Amino acid sequence: MQNQKRVVIESVKPQINCGEIPIKRVEYEYVNVNADVLVDGHDLIAVAVLFKHENDQKWQEVAMDSLDNDAWHARFCVKRQGYYLYKVQAWVDYALNWQKGIACKMADSQSVSIELLEGVAYVKAISAKATKAEKEYLKKVAKVFSDSKKYEEAITIAKSDKLQSLFRKYPKKQFANNSKTFMVYVDRSKARFSTWYEFFPRSASSKKNTHGTFKDCEKLLPRVAKMGFDTLYFPPVHPIGEVNRKGKNNDTEAQSDDVGSAWGIGSKYGGHKEINPSLGSTEDFKRLIKKAKKLGIEIAMDYALQAAPDHPWVKEHPQWFKWRPDGTVQYAENPPKKYQDILPIYFESKDYKALWEECLGILCYWIDCGIRVFRVDNPHTKPFYFWHWIISEVKKKHPDVIFLAEAFTRPKIMQQLAKQGFSQSYTYFTWRESKQELTDYIEELTQTELREYMRPNFWPNTPDINPFHLQGATQSKYIQRYVLAATLSSNTGIYGPVFEHMISAALEGKEEYLNSEKFQVCNYNWSQENKLTHIITQVNKIRHQNEALQQTNNVKFCTVDNDNLIAFYKWDDAKKNELLIVVNLEGFNKQEGSLQLPLYELGIAEGQQLFLNDLMTNNSYVWNKEWNYVALDPALPFHIFKLKK
Amino acid sequence: MQNQKRVVIESVKPQINCGEIPIKRVEYEYVNVNADVLVDGHDLIAVAVLFKHENDQKWQEVAMDSLDNDAWHARFCVKRQGYYLYKVQAWVDYALNWQKGIACKMADSQSVSIELLEGVAYVKAISAKATKAEKEYLKKVAKVFSDSKKYEEAITIAKSDKLQSLFRKYPKKQFANNSKTFMVYVDRSKARFSTWYEFFPRSASSKKNTHGTFKDCEKLLPRVAKMGFDTLYFPPVHPIGEVNRKGKNNDTEAQSDDVGSAWGIGSKYGGHKEINPSLGSTEDFKRLIKKAKKLGIEIAMDYALQAAPDHPWVKEHPQWFKWRPDGTVQYAENPPKKYQDILPIYFESKDYKALWEECLGILCYWIDCGIRVFRVDNPHTKPFYFWHWIISEVKKKHPDVIFLAEAFTRPKIMQQLAKQGFSQSYTYFTWRESKQELTDYIEELTQTELREYMRPNFWPNTPDINPFHLQGATQSKYIQRYVLAATLSSNTGIYGPVFEHMISAALEGKEEYLNSEKFQVCNYNWSQENKLTHIITQVNKIRHQNEALQQTNNVKFCTVDNDNLIAFYKWDDAKKNELLIVVNLEGFNKQEGSLQLPLYELGIAEGQQLFLNDLMTNNSYVWNKEWNYVALDPALPFHIFKLKK
8 A cells, every 4th residue: 555645756857867877067066956746636835855965964955946837946056076866855734734724714804713723733843843942932822822812913923924934944744755866976177177189199209200208298288288278188108019000091011110000009018007118108107197287287098998919918818809710819890891900808708897897997097197087989889888887986986087988979879878977978069060050969969958967078170080171171160160169068179289280181082181190100390389279279268267168058049140150148157257159150251140149048138238348359349239240250250259238 | 897788778668757657558559669779889789679468477579670860669569458568678689790790791702711600609509499490400500601611502591581580580688688667557448439428317307306316317328328428427426415515506505405516425324335315226226337238338437535524434434534623524625715515535644544445445336336437526636646556456356447537637737647547537628729729739638648648538518617618609619519529539528418408507707507417406308309419429420430539649630721620630550540520610600721631641642532521421522632622611510531542
């Protein structure tokens, strides 16, 4: 037989996969909770959100407000890293019902003398938890309610706000019901706001045809810091396999001086816990990490679970690879394609527990060396539940570790990786170009439940993707792509030197770089600074100074009557920092149009003055209409307006 | 540590409240199951729906088909009453992967001799369950694969459909994953298709000013049957309280000859298990039930959990009511309104278990008397969890019992009652009048998840609701309302005599009947048949002959360029019975317009001939365009076209 609970709680949101998947927040972010709460009959109910950090003993409580159609809302702030729990609790509030009934009857001139006698019980019931002064007051109230000669005084007290506030302060939660308990994972703020620069350490040397080292990298740190990047991501820095090593441009025949793909990990020099001797030593790497930290830069490491044929694991743990009937080891393939320089890990191995532990060991090793950010290579080719386990394990000890999922694949696969625990995700931004494409995609990321668990990281390019629209593109197009990435997403990054220097020579008909740094050392003139360098620097500075750009979800697109102009309004949670961004999406010509201000979201009326300050040029404007003229030249194809009402 | 499962199953639909709430079906209805199923990497997966009746030992299995975007679909048929269980199961199919890989490599002219050796294991693995003939074949295949001299024969076999069909027939479900298990409650078909007629037995007499009896009711059965109704619903037939009895028109002062409200249950003659002596005896009632059954009519009883002040429970079980400090019992109220003739049941009573059991006992008692349909009065003023319990208990023994929820209240409350187990629900149809209102409402009922668990029952009127649009309305309006109810919803009903005779005198400014039968005996000329009677009879006949009208969800509204004309296409699951209904929503004038056929849903092309036969007039038409002229006169304000392609 069921119990006597009367209140039904359902549709608690946010709720991902029926609560199996935690939502994500960063420290000091809010969780907006909505729920439908129902009771039979006409009784008043009270509803609250209960929440606590996993390590807390006691739940905190915040009252939910009633909205239309039996919906309720409250929000709470998460202040510490790690898991928070939350649930909705609801109960019929008999004391408030009694008070509401008595007020209705008095308004209808009915006698309430019996009701006053009933009230004695409600008053006594809340007395236990009350303060001393409150106790005395309640004792007096009970006496007055019981005394038929004090009817006038009694009814004044009965309907008083003072009594109501005590009923609310000490609710008697009879037959209270609870929703399922849901989880929030709270990351440090960098999970939501980060600016990445990627280069290959082997190309860090300023000398031509010289293999770069960590010491060369140290020299580049001030440049990266000055440009406003806070995360410096290196492709794998481990020993590179010598067996089946790839040559330049992915050639299966390597020359003797070829350095191979950084992702072909493992050789006689060691595996995932070793440093490629050409880059230096583990000590060099640790020193680099420390020096970077002093400049406000974190080194992000690549975590690529695969092995070159000469990786030490192949001999030490042959059961972690798949062996074929002819005694050879299975290399990576996606028939008919073959990747002979890489052996996939055999996750179906009977020895998988030891394998998983070793994979965890690699992360722990580098965490001990000072790493707190991992860019995970192709996570979508390893089991989802493996990621769930390994990320959870790491976060138990190190809640501040951030994992970026490098999965460019089908939407639900990418979403699933985020659900399993990745802190950030690469996205399709790299291929979203037109106003419609960008609007649809950003609205999908920010206006659906994706916003609760998937944090996009927008990259205009990567070593793997030289998008068609950047091949041979104008400088204006490069500026445009960086500004879009850096203002639409609070997490953004570039494959730096190639982007800055607008290197875009491609393999014919492909979105791949010619002479890709993936397979060779490249030489850059690191001392060179161009217009793009300066604009990136300035945009990064604006990102750091404007909270509206430090989260992705608060965005509202504005109508512009020119498809080559995109405009959007961004704000911080407190609406103290408001920006309007306009970008010319075309790379060659001046674009002009009429922009409709989102008056409702801005909280202003038609005719009200709006002051706009362009944070790039420091030009100022005053608008007082809903529709306003905008024009952008390819030379500086964007506005970032700071708004003042 | 997690296990080695690789496949992720999510978003299984239908799924109500994360599977806490069963969906509903009737016997021989289909359940369409959709799910997102994901795996890492490039491996082929296989997905199935497993289902079984709760009493079955073994699961049945149906393969799911792959749709776009990692979605999968299958359907299964439920054939017996009671609970069915269903879940989605998925696994990586290594044998099929091997076969796909070998085919790709052969197409790329690669040698597959090692792959053939690998194939031996897959062939052997499925041999255990195979038939004798299959076993011999598989033995031969293994031999050929192992024999390098038979390479040509081996590769022919390797990519053969025969081998594939065996892999599919005997899947090796390694590391298979299962979704949560979901539930379907399967009712008998009447839960989905029923036609209700309501009258008060006390008005069944053909003699003026005479209290009707069950014997009088018997005489009316042939009339009800002839009109095509299969469910005859009576307001409560129990003894009516004499204390605080209500007079005519809800007067608080009853005259000595007043019969009282049928819902004021209980008196010295007994309570919920007794029959009002003025109507006859329990034996009379049982005979009526039997006679009705012979005519294809089921008697639906009212289940109203409340008591008159002189209900025997008040003395026998005083703890089931709420007592006030002055020693009086709490009557029903919704402050400042009072209902002195009714005591609400005190569900918060400490003795609630005995109370619940007695409530169940009432249902069981009448079920034993032959009742299988209950119309539940005001279920929204009793706890939701009580309904869940009592309906579940009844259905354990009597899965064929049908409960109609009479809750006219807020949407989520009505939905919640359906979720807790009610088989059918009264709806807002009674107040939905314009084309837009009707379209929006029916689309909400049939195109959202409501379709899975809430079965609407459309009533143009009830003893409680004399809608404004029927007060003084034309006959055409009455016809219109019945046709809409009876064609838009497969469950429909009328408060019969009043509707047929178009009695609509109201309390001023209210949607309540003047001289309501709720408080007095009414006299009807039961032998009278008017145009409305004949049209209702004909429409009911059409409902019985056309499966398209025997379910509610298959409906598609058609565009008509006149807001006074509504048109919709209905079909059965097999699309063997297709109807087009057009209704004039205005009560006074001829309405004409151009109707757009839903060509896509009809599966016809512009220009193709469509034959329409009006089932009311037997007139026939041939249409061969997308847009077609329609006109409806108030005299016969609707078409029910049967379609033939």
